Amino acid sequence: xxxxxxxxxxENKAAxxxxxxxxxxxxxxxxxxxxxxxxxxxAVSEHLIRSIMVGDDPEMLMSDLQNQFxxxxxxxxxxDAGLMRxxxxxxxRPGQAAELPLDVRGTEFQVSVWDALLKVPAGxxxxxxxxxxxxxxxxxxxxxxxxxxxxPLAVAIPCHRAVQDDGKLAGYRWGIERKRALLAREAMCxxxx
Numbered sequence: 001x002x003x004x005x006x007x008x009x010x011e012n013k014a015a016x017x018x019x020x021x022x023x024x025x026x027x028x029x030x031x032x033x034x035x036x037x038x039x040x041x042x043a044v045s046e047h048l049i050r051s052i053m054v055g056d057d058p059e060m061l062m063s064d065l066q067n068q069f070x071x072x073x074x075x076x077x078x079x080d081a082g083l084m085r086x087x088x089x090x091x092x093r094p095g096q097a098a099e100l101p102l103d104v105r106g107t108e109f110q111v112s113v114w115d116a117l118l119k120v121p122a123g124x125x126x127x128x129x130x131x132x133x134x135x136x137x138x139x140x141x142x143x144x145x146x147x148x149x150x151x152p153l154a155v156a157i158p159c160h161r162a163v164q165d166d167g168k169l170a171g172y173r174w175g176i177e178r179k180r181a182l183l184a185r186e187a188m189c190x191x192x193x
Contacts, residue, residue, distance in 0.1 A: 026069075027072065027074070027075055028065075028074050028075075029043070029045070029074075029079070029080055030075075030076065032058045032061060035091045037054045037091060037182075038055055039054065039057070039058050042077070042087055044080045048101045049101060049103060050152065052152070052154045053174065054155070054174045086098050087100065091155055091182075094155075094186045100156055102153055106152075110150055110151075113135060114153075117159060117161060118158070123186045123189060123191070124190070125162070127167075128141045128162055131144045144162070145170065148162050148173075149171065159172070160182045161183070
């Protein structure tokens with residue numbers, strides 16, 4: 001089992017002392033599946049989805065996953081095949097609400113942006129400026145865009161619904177064409193309702 005060393009600052013009457021703490025590495029289950037966006041990979045820990053990424057190359061997705069969790073061990077998540085089906089379903093049929101057990105981790109600001117995005121209905125978009133106002137930080141448009149880029153849960157936290165003030169598509173961590181495809185699919189599903 002791999003471990004990582006972290007240092008913690010402890011106040012001592014005589015001096016400040018740095019004491020290394022040993023943290024056991026977590027085991028993260030992963031699964032990769034094809035989807036209309038290319039491939040999707042999920043990372044699962046304790047039955048919660050910690051990461052969802054999409055891309056063209058499963059090996060690159062695995063490499064990205066290892067970079068995201070460098071101190072952890074990985075194993076194929078055969079027992080979580082149902083979660084993978086739900087994630088692929090969410091991508092293919094965005095009009096259907098998917099109840100996914102998400103492990104959302106980020107700064108307080110990032111989580112507030114992601115929570116606001118979860119309230120944006122499928123088939124609609126919101127500007128970075130409007131998101132900034134919604135979370136009470138009207139001058140933080142750039143920080144909102146950075147929070148979207150840091151989203152570890154593609155599609156489940158719908159950062160693809162965030163656009164520029166003029167409605168034009170801005171960058172997307174998993175590619176602007178995927179963002180365009182997701183928005184078009186959601187618009188079709190919304191129109192069909």
